[in-house]
Structures are given as C-alpha cells and as structure tokens.
Amino acid sequence: MLNDPLLPPPVPVTARSSERTADEAMPTRTSATRRTAKKPATAAKILVTGLSATAVIGMASGYTLAGKTKAQQINQPVMSPVATSAMTPQPSTQVVTNEATPSIVAATPAPVIVVQVPQATPATPGPSNNNWQQQQSSGSR
Amino acid sequence: MSPRPLTLGTRQHRMLMGVRCEVSVIGGDVHALAEEGLRMVADLEQLWSRFIPSSDICRLNRADGEPVWVDGRTVALIGHMIAAHTATQGAYNPTLLPTLIQHGDTRSLIDNKTSAVPSLAHAFTDISGIIIRADNIVTIPTHMTLDAGGLGKGFAADLIADHLISRGAESVCVNLGGDIRVARTPNTTHAWPIHIMSPSDATQAVCTISLVQGAVATSHTAARQRNGQGITCHIASPNGSPIPFVAASVIASTGAWAEAWTKYALHTNDTLIESLGLAVLRVDALGVVTHSETWQEFLQ
Numbered sequence: 001m002l003n004d005p006l007l008p009p010p011v012p013v014t015a016r017s018s019e020r021t022a023d024e025a026m027p028t029r030t031s032a033t034r035r036t037a038k039k040p041a042t043a044a045k046i047l048v049t050g051l052s053a054t055a056v057i058g059m060a061s062g063y064t065l066a067g068k069t070k071a072q073q074i075n076q077p078v079m080s081p082v083a084t085s086a087m088t089p090q091p092s093t094q095v096v097t098n099e100a101t102p103s104i105v106a107a108t109p110a111p112v113i114v115v116q117v118p119q120a121t122p123a124t125p126g127p128s129n130n131n132w133q134q135q136q137s138s139g140s141r
Numbered sequence: 142m143s144p145r146p147l148t149l150g151t152r153q154h155r156m157l158m159g160v161r162c163e164v165s166v167i168g169g170d171v172h173a174l175a176e177e178g179l180r181m182v183a184d185l186e187q188l189w190s191r192f193i194p195s196s197d198i199c200r201l202n203r204a205d206g207e208p209v210w211v212d213g214r215t216v217a218l219i220g221h222m223i224a225a226h227t228a229t230q231g232a233y234n235p236t237l238l239p240t241l242i243q244h245g246d247t248r249s250l251i252d253n254k255t256s257a258v259p260s261l262a263h264a265f266t267d268i269s270g271i272i273i274r275a276d277n278i279v280t281i282p283t284h285m286t287l288d289a290g291g292l293g294k295g296f297a298a299d300l301i302a303d304h305l306i307s308r309g310a311e312s313v314c315v316n317l318g319g320d321i322r323v324a325r326t327p328n329t330t331h332a333w334p335i336h337i338m339s340p341s342d343a344t345q346a347v348c349t350i351s352l353v354q355g356a357v358a359t360s361h362t363a364a365r366q367r368n369g370q371g372i373t374c375h376i377a378s379p380n381g382s383p384i385p386f387v388a389a390s391v392i393a394s395t396g397a398w399a400e401a402w403t404k405y406a407l408h409t410n411d412t413l414i415e416s417l418g419l420a421v422l423r424v425d426a427l428g429v430v431t432h433s434e435t436w437q438e439f440l441q
Contacts, residue, residue: 115220120398123355128332138338
C-alpha cells in the first residue's frame with residue numbers, strides 16, 4: 001500500500017508536521033476553508049489600515065480647521081446680547097472679552113480717544129394745544 | 142413748505158430703568174415705533190443698570206482697574222459723563238455710587254434687585270483717569286465706580302428720540318421718569334406741553350412749558366424717597382456743603398445736558414447756566430420758585 005502508484009507521492013515529514021500543527025491550532029477547518037480564509041484576513045488588514053489612516057487624516061484636518069476658526073473668532077468682534085439694535089455704529093475691529101483681558105489688550109493697544117460730545121444749546125419753544133400729549137417732568141418718577 | 146397738521150399719534154408706557162417710561166409718537170407707524178422705542182429703553186437698561194450684574198456698568202465697576210470691552214453706546218455715555226463733569230465743574234459726578242450705597246441706596250425701587258460696589262470703592266472728584274480706546278476698551282481707575290443715573294436716562298431719551306425720527310416719526314416725546322426729550326422732523330412745528338411737577342406734591346405742577354424740540358430734566362433731592370423706600374437724599378454736594386435747593390429743572394438741547402445741568406442748578410444759583418442760553422427753574426426748601434429769563438420763553 002505504501003508503494004501504490006495510484007496514490008500521491010508521500011509528503012515530506014517536515015511539511016506534514018508543520019501543517020499538522022496548523023491544523024491542531026484550528027482543528028475544525030477543512031482544507032477548502034483554509035484556502036479562502038487568507039483573503040478575508042488580508043481584506044480585513046487593508047480595511048483596518050484604511051480606516052486608521054482615514055481617521056488620522058480626519059482628526060488632523062478637524063484640529064486644523066478648529067484652530068483656524070478659533071483664531072478668526074479672537075480677531076472678530078463679539079457683540080453684547082443687547083447690541084443688536086445698533087443705534088451707534090460699532091468700530092470695525094474690536095477686541096473680544098467679557099471681562100478684563102490684559103494680554104489681548106496689550107498685544108494691540110488701540111489709540112486713546114476723546115468722545116466728541118455736542119455742546120448744550122438752547123431748546124426750541126412753541127405753542128401747544130393738544131391735551132393728550134401732556135407730559136410730566138419730575139425727579140425720576 | 143407750510144407745516145402740515147399732525148393729529149395721529151400714540152403713547153405707550155412701561156416700567157423700565159426703575160421708573161415709568163413713556164414713548165409718544167406722531168407720524169409714521171406710530172404703534173410700531175412706540176414699541177420700538179420702549180424696546181430700546183429695555184436694551185439700554187441691560188447695558189447701563191447698576192442692578193444687572195452683566196451690564197457694562199457693573200462689569201466696569203467690578204474690573205478693579207482692568208480694561209473692559211463695552212458697547213459703543215456705553216462708550217458714548219461715558220463720553221457724556223466726562224463732558225458733563227467737566228462742564229458743570231464737578232457738580233455732576235458719575236462716581237457717587239459708593240456714597241449712595243453707604244447711605245442705604247442698595248435696592249431697586251421697582252423690584253428686589255440689589256446693587257453693590259467693591260468694598261474699597263469711593264467717590265472721585267477727578268475723573269480724568271478714565272481711559273477710552275478706539276476699540277471700545279474702557280479702563281476706569283481702581284476703586285472708581287460709575288453710575289449712569291439720571292444722565293443715563295437723559296441720554297437714553299436722546300438716542301431713542303433721534304432713532305425714532307430717523308425711522309419715520311414726525312414728532313416724538315420720550316419721557317423716562319421725568320427726563321424728557323422732544324424731537325421732530327424739520328417740516329413740523331408740533332409742540333408738547335410739559336408740566337413741571339412740584340417736589341413736595343407730585344400731583345401739583347409748578348408750571349407748564351411747551352417744547353417743539355429739545356429736552357427738559359428735573360432733579361429733586363428726595364427722588365429716591367418713594368413710598369417709604371429708598372433714601373432721604375441721593376444727591377451729594379461736590380464739596381460737602383449743604384444743597385441750597387430741593388429741585389431744579391433745566392431746558393436744553395438734549396436730555397443728557399439738561400440732566401447734567403440740573404445737578405449744577407441744585408448747588409448754586411449763579412448765572413453760568415443762563416450764560417449758555419439754557420433755561421433753568423429752581424425750587425428751594427420753602428417752596429419758593431425762581432427761574433431764569435430764558436425760562437419765560439417756554440412758559441405756556
């Protein structure tokens with residue numbers, strides 16, 4: 001039986017032993033499944049590598065954009081909640097702060113100004129005859 | 142172009158800034174404009190109230206000498222404070238809040254809001270240390286505090302009246318607790334009758350004036366002594382001397398100036414106000430009323 005010409009040639013002992021070791025590690029696999037199992041593993045490696053690379057690139061991009069946005073916000077004015085009616089024109093550049101921020105102020109000190117106030121002048125009198133429009137002037141009533 | 146008669150108007154009021162605020166409008170979309178004016182009062186109260194911790198004034202008062210960004214309207218208000226302090230030779234002083242609080246003026250007269258200042262804060266006679274930068278950064282000296290007070294109401298009336306005219310009103314009257322500003326378009330001559338109320342009897346008028354354009358403000362020493370609340374006197378003399386008058390009214394071009402000059406008028410009866418062409422009326426402790434010659438022009 002060992003020399004039967006219909007049988008495949010004998011496999012070297014070393015190869016058999018290594019294959020046997022692999023089979024022992026995964027005893028339920030057949031030879032057919034063993035052939036196809038290498039491709040999903042490779043695909044999984046590629047997929048994991050791709051996902052990792054994408055994640056790294058995405059995070060890097062995200063941090064970069066966030067950094068740029070923050071820098072822009074620092075240089076742009078933030079209006080106070082009640083500044084929307086805009087009765088008085090706002091300067092084009094303002095330093096953002098809710099409280100004192102000496103470091104920002106010291107970096108770009110704007111010039112000191114004197115607010116121009118029109119001088120007091122006389123009012124204009126005139127006759128009135130409409131009762132519904134009567135007003136009362138008193139000290140903070 | 143002959144002035145055309147004005148008949149359609151409205152008046153709306155609300156309690157804001159601790160006082161009754163009225164906005165009267167003639168011409169244009171009167172109801173919308175009056176409501177817009179009252180909303181502006183509410184906005185400015187959020188900026189300038191000493192009872193609202195997030196207001197520009199409170200943030201400045203807490204800053205302890207550090208620079209603070211404030212709204213452009215607050216910059217304009219502080220500019221008016223400085224100008225008024227200089228022009229009135231210190232009679233108008235925006236730094237008296239610690240003195241008021243020491244006398245017990247810590248609570249709003251219309252709600253339970255309270256006001257406080259840092260423990261070392263005190264009044265200043267020299268306010269030249271206030272620094273205003275072009276980017277709306279304001280620095281006030283350490284231990285200084287600001288109080289918008291009556292000048293804040295007068296200036297608010299100015300801003301609102303001018304704004305409503307720019308929005309299509311033909312004549313407006315903004316009355317913030319007795320600080321009144323009247324504005325109009327050039328082609329109207331409508332006048333507003335205004336009663337100057339007695340400091341001793343709030344139901345009696347000392348006289349009635351009539352304004353086409355300009356402002357009138359009244360200060361009296363017991364203004365914050367209402368219904369048993371408040372304090373006896375909220376007006377301090379710059380040099381500590383007794384205040385000779387109990388009430389003063391001034392007619393000027395703007396509410397801010399009218400209010401500032403009332404403080405001067407309470408302290409002295411010299412002719413500086415008249416020399417500027419402004420009209421002034423004073424009431425002393427005995428109820429004696431005196432007024433300038435220019436005041437006569439406005440009497441109805």
